Amino acid sequence: METSQTVAPVVDVVATPAVPETGPRAGRAARRTFTTEYKRRIVAEYDAAPMGLKGAVLRRERLYDSHVKEWRAAIVAGTLDSPPKRGRPARSPAQARVAALEKQVTQLEAESAKKDEVIADRDAALEVLGKGVAFLEALSSKNAR
DSSP: OOOOOOOOOOOEOOOOOOOOOOOOOOOOOOOEEEOOOHHHHHHHHHHSOOGGHHHHHHHHHOOOOHHHHHHHHHHHHTTTTSSSOOOOOOOOOHHHHHHHHHHHHHHHHHHHHHHHHHHHHHHHHHHHHHHHHHHHHHHHHHOOO
């Protein structure tokens, strides 16, 4: 018994606007985005497909089983309709305070290092000056005899 089903590809992928790109990313494929209806339809089709044809659904739509697993989990959790959070999570006030203090410590250490260099230069100059004064005193005491 041969189960050969031909299923037309479902095309409900939101295309990114065709903006001519320039720069280092020009010519690279844009990341696909999917509508919630498309995700629900694909999960339902995948779940309804017989055991041997689940991979065919994925290949036809150019998806991975991780897509279906992720979308199914979002449907169960009720978060499929909410947009995914992008970027870094916001810092807590304590984390922001720590970052500000670390930045301040770095600045103070840099200032301290500069001041240490200035002090070392002055100490070296005073040492040379002291040797010069000692030399002049030795000369003047020799001439005074």
